[in-house]
Amino acid sequence: MDKDYSKELSVIEGKPSLATITHDISVPMETMPNKAFYIALSVTLTFLGIGAFCLILTFIYGIGLWGNNNPVGWAFDIVNFVFWIGIGHAGTLISAILFLFRQKWRTGIARFAEAMTIFAVMTAGLFPLIHVGRPWLDGYLLPHPNQHGLWVNFTSPLLWDVFAVSTYATVSLIFWYVGLIPDFATLRDRTTNNIKKLIYSVLSFGWRHSNRHWQHYEMVYLILAGFATPLVLSVHTIVSFDFAVSILPGWHTTIFPPYFVAGAVFSGFAMVQNALIFIRKVFKLEYIITLDTLEKMNKIMLLTGTIVGYAYGMEFFIAWYSGNPLELFTFVNRAFGDYAWAYWIMMTCNVFSPQLFWFKKLRRSIPFMFVVAIFVNVGMWFERFVIIVTSLSRDFLPSSWAYYKPTLIDGGILLGSFGLFFTLVLLFTKAMPVISIAEVKAVVDGSQPTHHGGHE
Amino acid sequence: MSKNLFAVAGLFNTPDEIIKASKAVNKQYKKFDVNTPYPVHGMDSAMGLKSSKLGYFALAFGLTGMLIALSLMTWVTTKEYPLVIGGKPFFSLPAFIPITFELTVLLASIGTVLSMIFIFFKLPNNSHPIHDTNYMKSVSNDKYGIYVLAEDDNFDAEKVKALFASLGAADISEILYNEDDLEEDVQVYQHFKIFDKKFVVGLLSIVVVVSGLAYYMLNKLFYMAPYNWMMTQSKVIPQAPVSDNFADGFPMRNPVEGTVAKGFMPYEYKGKPEEAEKNLINPSEVTPENLALGKIKFDIYCSPCHGYFGKGDSRLNGQFPNPPSLHSEKARNFKDGRIFHIITDGQNNVMPGYYKQLSRDDRWAVVNYVRVLQRSLNAKEEDLK
Known part of the structure; x- marks a missing residue:
């Protein structure tokens, strides 16, 4: 193949007119959903219903319905929390970090990934709230003057978590909304329905696409990207502090923050890639979410998957090199103990499966990448399970060692979390533009002034 | 209602043309704006805009968030609610850093975006004259537009139109507005x-x-209140009328008049020692278990006065009317019934009755044990064989 490497390739295939882009992205919001949508929605709503039912049972009878028991006090609830928070990280990485690196291919997928971030954080936030056992008292997690004269413990990683996750949710929402304002304005000017027009007018604040506004808008976007970049790194760092600041062997390691962040990006990209494969097909947006874009996402999964694999190896090395018999026991127990099955599922899915992306043919095959990304998410869920459950089930006191088994209620709540997440994703695809109209227009070939044209 | 001229607008088809047009307009007019469906590179300099000041807002909001976080945590942990946690100092800066960072980012993000929308953009404004014009609908889709406001000092509608035409505008239009609309914002209400x-x-x-x-x-x-259903659940309380069992709310009935509890038969020889001695017969068998019971009870209830061996030499000797020895001739000749009577009823206004502390069987066991003590100091001849 002859390629002209002196020119930057467009991230949008073909050279669609601006009107085509507006039209193609707006179509899902202007047409009634088809049968497939309702089938998908009924499946996710069923999952959500099962989860809600299990949660109601939990609220009535208490968390004794879960499998958690001494010494395994953290189990599915915290595993799911860390898993879903991790899913969210891909969105911010795509929208903020890749923006700072001027990666144009992010424009096609940023909006959808950001939406997934928000939904994933919403799903994740549910778990610590129900994990406390009495969710109606969750308000005490936030510092406020109260009649008991109580204040929160500002030096606890669990409280840092409260601040990190709520800040992350808020900033992601703002970032997402700022991106949506021009698109709402475009939709407002397209629609012929008065109620829609009212909604879009309110949501777009009366945006006029004025260049005197675009100037500040771009500055704010840059500032928000600058804030979101350290923020996204801090969130999973702080989540990992929940473990790393304790003194339990298997948790008490300094490698946790970078290892958790890499794992989060890893699983998040897998989830976004899975969903985008459907979106581009169903909404016929293959020319915006191109195969090249998916390939680039696979490369990031290969990179982060390798970092995660390195972390697994380094944990073992340090367990031996530290000369601490408790550490060594914990890690040998992980690989060959009662939970060896979970450990080897994690190793196969997370370390071996993404390595297949070294082959270009596999990296560009949609069915193959879809399966690998599912493996990655299974593996990443099991990673959190292995970290949390194996360390707790073999703590310092051999007399209290126990084997943790989840109950049906645990499984129902996990299923419900997937139901909640995908219900929100499905509703989003029909309610808002899944791709940023304004951003994509800006990266189409010929959308920016030529060097000669601008300077007479 | 008369329509006033708000501005003259021109639409262009390519980004090159709009850059050229805005440069040309910027030379003659001050009050104009460019509308494009996305930010066009190089437009800021073509319009002669100064760089955005929003960065300073972000800095100010961020520093405010940082100060709020640090001062709140310092006040709470050192003044309002000082608790020693894990031996750490009350003011523990490293442990404050995560929350300080989060609040800095939170306030900076919210503050910057809100000030952009409300201060810099002066939005929401849905009654701007360019809304709902063909011009607006084109620039939010695929055209590049520029308009010059009528209030500009050099404004002349015909000249502006000519300028746009010379720059190659695809469409030139006038944007009108009603005086009332701007003042009362009625347009938006009527429309929406x-x-x-x-x-x-x-x-x-x-x-x-x-x-x-x-x-x-x-x-x-x-x-x-957490888990308070044990307090509120349906239940019976013997002393409180809270149950549904009977009409008066009490859970149980009083026993029939004259009912005697098992083992609490009233003592019939109260104040009659002689009759007791004559009629009462020791019903208990002398077994090691029985004597052991008697020893326990004697040591608890009798020994404080009579002494562990019944000699009347206890630790209370001298502080109280001295109790008699149980080894006297008189005491040794008492029948079992008399000793039982003394334990039950007391005597001489000094020794109280012990029927409340000792059951009937306990008292007979004590009687047997007293006999053992007496026998130990005054053994019979056959005991020595």
Whole structure:
């Protein structure tokens, strides 16, 4: 193949007119959903219903319905929390970090990934709230003057978590909304329905696409990207502090923050890639979410998957090199103990499966990448399970060692979390533009002034 | 209603043309604006705009967030609620850093975006004259537009139109507005029917639901006692009329008049030692277990005065009328019934009756043990064999 490497390739295939882009992205919001949508929605709503039912049972009878028991006090609830928070990280990485690196291919997928971030954080936030056992008292997690004269413990990683996750949710929402304002304005000017027009007018604040506004808008976007970049790194760092600041062997390691962040990006990209494969097909947006874009996402999964694999190896090395018999026991127990099955599922899915992306043919095959990304998410869920459950089930006191088994209620709540997440994703695809109209227009070939044209 | 001229607008097809047009317009006019469906590179310099000042806002908001976080945590941990946690100092800066960072980012992001929308953009503004014009609909889709405001000092509608035409505008139009619309903002109400019944009802129901939920959470859920159903569940309390068993609410009935509890038969020789000695017969068998019981009870209830061996030489000797020895001739000749009577009824106004502390069987066991003590000091001849 002859390629002209002196020119930057467009991230949008073909050279669609601006009107085509507006039209193609707006179509899902202007047409009634088809049968497939309702089938998908009924499946996710069923999952959500099962989860809600299990949660109601939990609220009535208490968390004794879960499998958690001494010494395994953290189990599915915290595993799911860390898993879903991790899913969210891909969105911010795509929208903020890749923006700072001027990666144009992010424009096609940023909006959808950001939406997934928000939904994933919403799903994740549910778990610590129900994990406390009495969710109606969750308000005490936030510092406020109260009649008991109580204040929160500002030096606890669990409280840092409260601040990190709520800040992350808020900033992601703002970032997402700022991106949506021009698109709402475009939709407002397209629609012929008065109620829609009212909604879009309110949501777009009366945006006029004025260049005197675009100037500040771009500055704010840059500032928000600058804030979101350290923020996204801090969130999973702080989540990992929940473990790393304790003194339990298997948790008490300094490698946790970078290892958790890499794992989060890893699983998040897998989830976004899975969903985008459907979106581009169903909404016929293959020319915006191109195969090249998916390939680039696979490369990031290969990179982060390798970092995660390195972390697994380094944990073992340090367990031996530290000369601490408790550490060594914990890690040998992980690989060959009662939970060896979970450990080897994690190793196969997370370390071996993404390595297949070294082959270009596999990296560009949609069915193959879809399966690998599912493996990655299974593996990443099991990673959190292995970290949390194996360390707790073999703590310092051999007399209290126990084997943790989840109950049906645990499984129902996990299923419900997937139901909640995908219900929100499905509703989003029909309610808002899944791709940023304004951003994509800006990266189409010929959308920016030529060097000669601008300077007479 | 007369329409006033707001501006003259031109639409262009390519980004090159709009850059050229805005440069040309910028030379002659001050009050103009460019509208493009996305930010076009190089437009800021073509329009002669200075760089955005929003960065300073972000800095100010960020520093405010940082200060709030640090001062709140310092005040709480050192003044308001000083608790030693894990031996750490009250003011523990490294442990404060995560929350300080989060609040810095939170406040900076919210503050910058809000100030952009409300201060820099002066939005929301849905009654701007360019809304709902063909011009607006084109620039939000695929055209590049520029307009010069009528209030510009050099404005002359014909000259502006000529300028646009010379620059190659695809479409040139006039943007008009009603004087009333701008002043009273009526246009937006008429158009969007904000006071439509359905909309108002919907808005009100949202307000009611949200405020109701907030009220319920803040005033009820926060003060809900944890797991209090043991206090409120249905149950019986012997002394309180709270049960449904009987009409008066008490869970049990009083026993029939004259009922005697098992083992609490009233003592019939009260104040009659001689009769007791004559009629009472020791019913207990002398076994090692029985004697052991007698020893335990004697040591607890009798020894404080009579001494562990019944000699009347206890630790209370001299502080109280001295108790008699149980080894006297008189005591040794008492029949079992008399000793039982003394234990039950007391004697001489000094020794109280012990029927409340000792059951009938206990008292007979003590009698047997007293006999053992007496026998130990005054053994019979056959005991020595």
